[in-house]
Amino acid sequence: MFVIISFIALFPILSLLLSSFRPSSELMRNGISIQFDISTLNLDNYTYIFTEAGKYWSWYGNSLIITVITIILSLFFSSMVGYALAVYDFKGRNFFFVLVLFILMVPFEILMLPLYQLMISWGFIDTYTGVMLPAIVAPIAVFFFRQYALGLPRELMDAARIDGSTEYGIFFRIMMPLMTPAFAAMAILQGLGSWNNFLWPLIILRSSDMFTLPIGLATLLTPYGNNYDVLIAGSMMTIIPFIILFVFFQRYFVEGLTVGGVKG
Incomplete structure (x- = not known):
């Protein structure tokens, strides 16, 4: 029971975490969700933050x-x-x-x-x-x-x-x-x-x-x-x-x- 409650509470954070590794084009098409194509995941967003932002x-x-x-x-x-x-x-x-x-x-x-x-x-x-x-x-x-x-x-x-x-x-x-x-x-x-x-x-x-x-x-x-x-x-x-x-x-x-x- 507590596992289910914990998953429900962490679901928004999990969705954001996965979305943070997705390119902008995929975000615009599919929005923020836990459904994703693993081949599109990358570190470009974090690389941009650490190097150019x-x-x-x-x-x-x-x-x-x-x-x-x-x-x-x-x-x-x-x-x-x-x-x-x-x-x-x-x-x-x-x-x-x-x-x-x-x-x-x-x-x-x-x-x-x-x-x-x-x-x-x-x-x-x-x-x-x-x-x-x-x-x-x-x-x-x-x-x-x-x-x-x-x-x-x-x-x-x-x-x-x-x-x-x-x-x-x-x-x-x-x-x-x-x-x-x-x-x-x-x-x-x-x-x-x-x-x-x-x-x-x-x-x-x-x-x-x-x-x-x-x-x-x-x-x-x-x-x-x-x-x-x-x-x-x-x-x-x-x-x-x-x-x-x-x-x-x-x-x-x-x-x-x-x-x-x-x-x-």
Whole structure:
């Protein structure tokens, strides 16, 4: 049963993988499918990407830079905010948590115009900063880390305070290692969102040298010609970073998503 479900889930990827080795003429005749003539399969599309598609690697590099920095900053700031909302009792804590939930429920499309005007006033149009800034403190990540931090043992915090540790020391040296599953899960989810983000970078970025992969690949489809062969091969290359990321963090992923406590 699970084999059948897995095949159904992987069927689109398998179709794209096979299509990435087919010439454009066959793609135009038969479309994307698992039916193919083995004699027509070749590496021309990938050879073109590695040898002649210079802009493609520029887009790839832009996406990598934006995604890596977004993951690091988002995990750092969102974890601190979520941790503070979970373990500290201060005036206005519930108000800030409700505010996080409210922002989480607001569609991003509603926030785009004010955010765009803000980026203009700050001079962040056509910059990495303009693309990354709205995602640095993500409401979903704050909510996730808060829920996870609620299950952390407070006794460790009290023991660390008795030993003279500062609040920052408690977070970075004691609590952060305990939150490793949450960090791994959110690294995958936040990174995937940043890597696949199309609309916001499309609004912010202007020059083709600054394009991310989703925008760059979209430019291959024009009224004057459609490079479906290169587009499909390039799309297959985009999943490699997250296959690697998931392989390294898969053992933490499910544990992090369950938002469990510490057993001991």
